[in-house]
Amino acid sequence: MSQNLVLNPSFEDYKRCPEIIGQFSRNVTGWSIPNLGSTDFFSTFSKAVGSHNYIGYQMPKDGKSYAGFYAFSPDNYREYIQGELNESLQKGKTYTLTFYISLAENSTDALKGIQVLFNEQKLVLSTKSFKAISETYINPKKQTNKRFRLYSIDSELFYNDRVNWTKVSLEFIAEGYETHFSIGNFNNNRKTELQEILKTTKVKHQFSYYYIDEVSIVPSEKEEMETETTEIVNIPKLKTNEIYTFKNVLFNIDKAELLEESIEELNQLYSHLKSNPSFNVEIYGHTDSLGLENRNKELSEERGKAVAEYLILQGLNTSRIESFGLGSSQPIASNDTEEGRQQNRRVTFKIIE
DSSP states (O other): OTTOOBSSTTSOOBSSOOSSSOOOTTTBTTEEOSSSOOOEEEETTOSSSSSEETTEEOOOSSTTEEEEEEEEOGGGBOOOEEEEBSSOOOTTOEEEEEEEEEEOTTOSEEEEEEEEEEESSOOOSOOSSOOOOSSBOOOHHHHOSSOEEEEEEEEEEEEOOSSSOEEEEEEEEOOSOOOEEEEEOOSOGGGOOEEEOOOOSSSSSOOEEEEEEEEEEEEOSSOOOOOOOOTTOOGGGOOBTOEEEOSSOOOOTTOOSOOGGGHHHHHHHHHHHHHOTTOEEEEEEOOOSOSOHHHHHHHHHHHHHHHHHHHHHHTOOGGGEEEEEOTTSSOSSOTTSHHHHHHHSOEEEEEEO
């Protein structure tokens, strides 16, 4: 833990013992909340808000304290924890983020993924420049004009353990501006993948609530510099007004959610656009000819939009990108074979100067 860059990683340093719920903000040293939610702070020293609390029972992973937040609830209500680093991360250096979560026993649903947002500066509640701050999920590009990067840490199944603490870990390469980070769910309800685990009449609505403890960010033992190995063939040589096909931007059948293997290629396209501010990009979604034409058109639009939204979340200005859905209208292979249909299910892009 001596290498841990997170201030107050287990929430043990606080101003006062919690007497009511929702006292995480302005109480726990080195931590805050980036929206208007009311993240909870629990301490075993507290008789009112201790290991037995309104959402269930859990002992801390370490020490005497831990936090809790709503990752899913009606009307897109969200809670987050926002941590501070004791120094900026070094560009090109590999770090490992680790924290432990446990699903509160009264939760009705579990989440497939937990997101982590790294920021150039702290997201604050009071600002005149941005009016998107509310109790709902955070859309980073609407809340800050500084650099940021959003990671999703997806479980093979779901984060559904209501007894034990589950270790969540992410290895990443720093971009050099990171001073703060937030943990929670940055998707709206429609895009949140859920697993129902509890049917009860004791609660009026669905929700996912997680306890969290022991947050750390440390330099990785194995440091790797970012390399450009994608199959879009040497990104700096991309020509303007020419159509390129993503090789690894993939989707499940009849779905528009990006798969994990798509991220590297999209990150490299973003880096290319970031290095060339005079370039804009158009994204085109395509499908094979199976199914109804209207559905194919809709699906292709959703897939193109998913790619565009990912690039925007990385920091690309919305004025520099546009997406289109072309359905099955532009096949590049025969739709009579599975191999041909697979080639037709694709996403393409064009750089425009």
